[in-house]
Amino acid sequence: FRDCQQADIRYLSGWKQWKRTSSKSLKKVLNEVKELSSYLKLWRHDIHSIEGKFGTGIQSYFSFLRFLVLLNFIIFILMFSFVILPSVISKYGVFNSSFAKIPPKNIEPHCTVYKPSGNKGLVYFYTYLEDLFSGTGFLEVTSLFYGYYTIDAAWISMLRYNLPLAYLLATFAYLALSLIWILKRSVEGFRQNLVHAEDQFQSYCNKVFAGWDFCITDPNAARLKHRSLQYELQTDLEEERLKQKIADRTMKEKLRIYSLRIFINIIVIAVLSGCFYSIYRATVFSQENSSVSIRHDIRRGSVANLLVQYLPSIVITLANFIAPQIFSFLIRFEDYSPAFEIRLTLMRCIFVRLANIGVLLFSLWSQISYCATDECKACGYNYELYPCWESEVGQEMYKLMIFDFMIIVAAVLFMGFPRKLLVTHCSWKLVQWWGVQEFGISDNVLEIIYGQTICWIGTFFSPLLPAIATIKYFIIFYIKKISLIHTCKPAARPVRASSSNFFFLVVLLIGLFLAFIPLGISIAHIPSSKACGPFRNFNTSWAVVPDTIREFPTGLQQVLYGIASEAFAVPFFMVICLIMFYFIALAGAHKRVVEQLREQLVLEGRDKLFLIRKIAEAQRH
């Protein structure tokens, strides 16, 4: 290889040589800059050592976790600089600033009554603890929740800062930022996945030639890798034999299997509806019976009160735990190929986790917008129980996040470590066979995606939530790392890095789109609360945008109305469809070219053989 390079250099002229050396030195400089910047990357050394000991599959989980920490941190910076900082500055009068609370116009006065008790007077210490965990009491009036931002305009030394507009735009900005960042990261994985999916019959070569991970330095890890490679090859060969068997099935067997699958799907739907209904009832019960001081004057025992407040979170966590076990039990009867089994169970688990959040929010809304009296209908929401309903939703999201974090820590402390202690010190056959916990990559990933979806939905109602999420994921990284090193054994089924990265990002995207729906409904459909928050003077939170547009110069207004009208939207949509069809046709054409080239390669090989045979014959005569 070096001889090649030397030969090249001899034939180049002086000018080309100078260009080459200068480009080499430029490359060196760029390399050093890249190396320096990679030193600044968070946790670079930890993730590298995990990759060496446990392989690239588990390492991709930890890089994904690092990505989420960064994403949440950036979202927090965004919300902080545009929403929290101006509010805090103007409320405390720094830099000669003040804020204006414009009195609400033409709204019924009863809608605007909101007296959150900030724990005035003598209270017991445990009330503070209780309030910390449930977001009520003294926390309700801090900048953690929506109710603090009851500012219509802030004056920061002669500049007028339109806080309602900033709040809404910051929300859209963080959603757009998350979307763009995730798409950017997934494009790379998508390209790999497409190449891999196209040539399904290359999988054996990939496993054999690229199977051994040369980064592995630990003999234990090497042994595990050997075993996982052997397992993977054997499973693939078995799957091929199974496919052959499926193709040979008779009509009677097919009928039996399809009816069994339909029956099992009905059971799955039943399990899902059971989960959703129990979440709905738990939320309704919790909302009706939690004694927040604003609603009833009776104070129950605080632990019971806390339990009632956390009831939705507990039910959701139970459902998230039980449902996947049921699904993985049922799928054994459906007789699919092993790879499809895993994918289908994963899809069902994702659906359960994300839909649970949706059901919780839906039941919250049905409580909030339940209106019996005329006065209530005038406000648009249940003003007696929820004078500041956005803060209530924020509190639920806050509770979900705290509970999720506690469950993750508790699972490691109370399930991982005792199990490992049991296995090391107790030599019963049964215990040894049960073994230590496996580090299930997909389960862990679903957990953190669930947490991230809560963060996305909750940030509109509670601007400090991304900061809590950043700290939470930061701590979870270290907890999971410790749990991995001390209490887990890697999964027996190996996970490929290229497809798993793309898979995590796709599921994260599903979570993001699911977060769009509740936010869209809250912003545009449900009337904003008239007693608190920056959107007091508007019908809905979205209404601040048309109001601002109305203040623009007429020309700009006309342009914006034109863009939003049908005369523009329909042709635009048709053009986008045309472009999409063009790209699909192009992709199909490329595929055909690839096929043709492969055939040509085969023909070349045959030509060569033919010629060699002819030469051999000619030599013989």
Next chain:
Amino acid sequence: AYKRFSELLPKEERENACSARVPKSQILTLPELRANPFQHRICRVFSTSDDGDDSMSFEDFLDMLSAFSDSATPDIKSHYAFRIFDFDDDGVLDRKDLEKLVNCLTGHGEESRLSNAEMEQLIRNILEESDIDKDGTINLSEFQHVISRSPDFTSSFKIVL
């Protein structure tokens, strides 16, 4: 890298490490190679020693590191991978080479080998996917074609000191 190389030499020879050759047994004590099932092949491929004892000079060591580094092109990596997998050094990967390759991957030991039937099925599948001219062996260009379609090759075929 120079530091790591000179650590492998016995103390007397450390000063002129640039020209000394390190015997194979010492090379195999490197942590990156210790757990690698292809360690012997790697030493054989990168060693330029004339007496076949697979000892490596500092230049060979650098060659090896650069071939396994992140900045090596896929072309170079596939070239070296082909030479490493070619157990009998005949320039093509035939059935025996593939069999030895798979046995290296699944580990040493009786229960970690694939059964004969599975090995037959596996080799048949590999040749079906990669052998374009259907001669029963994989030559360098077929190997490079297969590697270029393989998504995991660049990330697994690397050693970082």
